[in-house]
Amino acid sequence: MGTTTNLVLGGSGLIGKELQKQLLQSGEQTINLDIKEGTDLRTFSLEKYSDIDYVWFLAWDVGGAKYLYNTEHQIEILKNNTGICRNVFHFLEKYKIPFVFTSSQLANTDNSYGITKLLGELWTQQLCGKIVRFWNVYGWEAPSEKSHVIPDLITQALVNKKIVLLTNGNEERQFIYIEDCIRNLIKIRESNLNLFHLTNGDWLPIKKIAGVIADKLNVPLILGNEQGYSYKVNPDESYKLFDFLMPIDSGIEIILKKAKVYLQKQKINV
Numbered sequence: 001m002g003t004t005t006n007l008v009l010g011g012s013g014l015i016g017k018e019l020q021k022q023l024l025q026s027g028e029q030t031i032n033l034d035i036k037e038g039t040d041l042r043t044f045s046l047e048k049y050s051d052i053d054y055v056w057f058l059a060w061d062v063g064g065a066k067y068l069y070n071t072e073h074q075i076e077i078l079k080n081n082t083g084i085c086r087n088v089f090h091f092l093e094k095y096k097i098p099f100v101f102t103s104s105q106l107a108n109t110d111n112s113y114g115i116t117k118l119l120g121e122l123w124t125q126q127l128c129g130k131i132v133r134f135w136n137v138y139g140w141e142a143p144s145e146k147s148h149v150i151p152d153l154i155t156q157a158l159v160n161k162k163i164v165l166l167t168n169g170n171e172e173r174q175f176i177y178i179e180d181c182i183r184n185l186i187k188i189r190e191s192n193l194n195l196f197h198l199t200n201g202d203w204l205p206i207k208k209i210a211g212v213i214a215d216k217l218n219v220p221l222i223l224g225n226e227q228g229y230s231y232k233v234n235p236d237e238s239y240k241l242f243d244f245l246m247p248i249d250s251g252i253e254i255i256l257k258k259a260k261v262y263l264q265k266q267k268i269n270v
Helices: 014-025 071-095 112-126 149-160 178-188 206-217 237-241 248-265
Strands: 005-009 029-033 054-057 099-104 130-134 195-198
Touching (some): 005 014, 014 029, 054 071, 099 112, 112 130, 130 178, 149 206, 195 237, 206 248
Parallel strands (some): 005 054, 054 099, 099 130, 130 195
């Protein structure tokens, strides 16, 4: 058999970069199409990739909670993600290429992001693709409006010398380190199942995560008064198929070191 060639849609993000890294390490080939590299998957013709072996559908308008629940972004998120769906799923239907669609634990009907993820899941089911729901995958990301909670808290602590939560921190999340996520994600390709919840089943309050970071950096943690957003549904039994090697404390330590390097390069005193 020849070398497997993978088309990674959205391969320049946190998950896409690590996916390509692990696929290449295993001797496979990857092709990355991402808006960060100039490819707009709402309109870009995928016709020349009709002979690809496998497609990883990661591309999406996504970010942390402060981006996803900002009312100013809801129409933009709807337009962007329905445009990506229409173009990519048309290609997958036409050429019948096996694929996995990456969804989210937040796939539900209370915001534009969740609604469009449900749309993607339904489309995937009709085309007999695989669906994997991620539950708060974390790794180092440069600070931005779209950055996720753990790198955001670490950046706060390093730059501001304190962590200030807008909520009381009681909202709970399940966190998966990026390398663990991708190692398990690649296994999905060979499974006979079609829906997976890629998580570890461990609920952790945000204030506990913030407290770990605050203790490591010896900075104060200031809790807010408001109740944070909590969409606490339990994963299905598929999560028991996966194994996780990185404890949350060790994962935070790795991101902390990467954050310091990044901020020093930006000439920000930490």
